[in-house]
Amino acid sequence: MDISAIIFYIISSIIIGGALLAVTSLQIFRSAVYLLFSLLGIAAMYFYLENNFIAAVQIVVYVGGIVVLIIFSIFLTHNSGMALVKPKPKKVFFSALAVFVALILTLNIITQYKFIPENKIAISSDIRNIGLQMLNIAEFGFILPFEVVSILLLAAMIGCIVIALKRN
Amino acid sequence: MREIGIEQLLVVSTILFFIGIYGFITRRNMVTMLMSIELILNSVCLNFISFNKFLHPDKLDGIFFTLFVITIAAAEAAVAIAIIINLYRSFKSIDIEQADELKY
Numbered sequence: 001m002d003i004s005a006i007i008f009y010i011i012s013s014i015i016i017g018g019a020l021l022a023v024t025s026l027q028i029f030r031s032a033v034y035l036l037f038s039l040l041g042i043a044a045m046y047f048y049l050e051n052n053f054i055a056a057v058q059i060v061v062y063v064g065g066i067v068v069l070i071i072f073s074i075f076l077t078h079n080s081g082m083a084l085v086k087p088k089p090k091k092v093f094f095s096a097l098a099v100f101v102a103l104i105l106t107l108n109i110i111t112q113y114k115f116i117p118e119n120k121i122a123i124s125s126d127i128r129n130i131g132l133q134m135l136n137i138a139e140f141g142f143i144l145p146f147e148v149v150s151i152l153l154l155a156a157m158i159g160c161i162v163i164a165l166k167r168n
Numbered sequence: 169m170r171e172i173g174i175e176q177l178l179v180v181s182t183i184l185f186f187i188g189i190y191g192f193i194t195r196r197n198m199v200t201m202l203m204s205i206e207l208i209l210n211s212v213c214l215n216f217i218s219f220n221k222f223l224h225p226d227k228l229d230g231i232f233f234t235l236f237v238i239t240i241a242a243a244e245a246a247v248a249i250a251i252i253i254n255l256y257r258s259f260k261s262i263d264i265e266q267a268d269e270l271k272y
Contacts, residue, residue, distance in 0.1 A: 062241075164250040
């Protein structure tokens with residue numbers, strides 16, 4: 001087993017272990033911190049796949065933005081340190097059963113399917129290529145979704161302010 | 169031990185997806201449900217990146233989809249947290265089973 005495979009398995013165990021603890025922990029703040037580890041593991045996986053820009057975006061947006069937002073909302077809505085309500089054992093059993101069956105089915109399909117890689121010249125996924133193609137108005141450019149997403153972000157920002165505004 | 173290919177990455181993202189589904193079903197707290205949704209979205213992003221990397225290395229489309237998913241996830245988390253804080257003001261709780269009334 002070469003070093004690359006060992007690194008891959010370490011990163012995957014961080015991702016999956018963090019995710020498992022995040023969905024089962026009964027302390028909500030710990031749950032958020034485990035989520036943070038899982039998201040950092042995903043960013044490490046993007047570095048492993050040589051997508052440096054996506055990894056940087058993942059760290060900035062998820063770790064720096066969303067998890068901080070979640071922790072803020074935990075502090076605003078909880079007495080910190082209060083344990084969560086334990087889910088009913090029946091519910092846990094049946095959800096775990098359903099998820100397990102679906103997982104086995106999907107893994108079965110994935111391992112049996114023969115993926116055929118295209119033997120084409122790989123294009124470098126550095127920030128220059130990404131920026132040039134994203135803001136391209138020719139064919140295969142992504143300028144229209146880019147603008148639509150910017151309007152969506154503006155709408156989300158205004159919507160948040162309107163929803164969370166204190167009325168008296 | 170085989171070399172790391174697309175199958176191993178898809179296995180990791182599938183496990184992550186179903187962990188997110190499990191959390192979404194079993195949790196009753198809205199903030200933890202939001203965390204499960206983030207896990208699901210992340211597994212989808214990982215899928216896009218690995219398909220782009222191993223099956224279509226001559227294109228960048230998977231990267232663009234991942235960028236848009238991350239953007240929309242950020243917007244969604246912000247709106248969801250605004251709604252959660254608003255619900256907490258009216259119900260003094262963010263348990264999903266106690267928030268059973270609409271405006272009227």
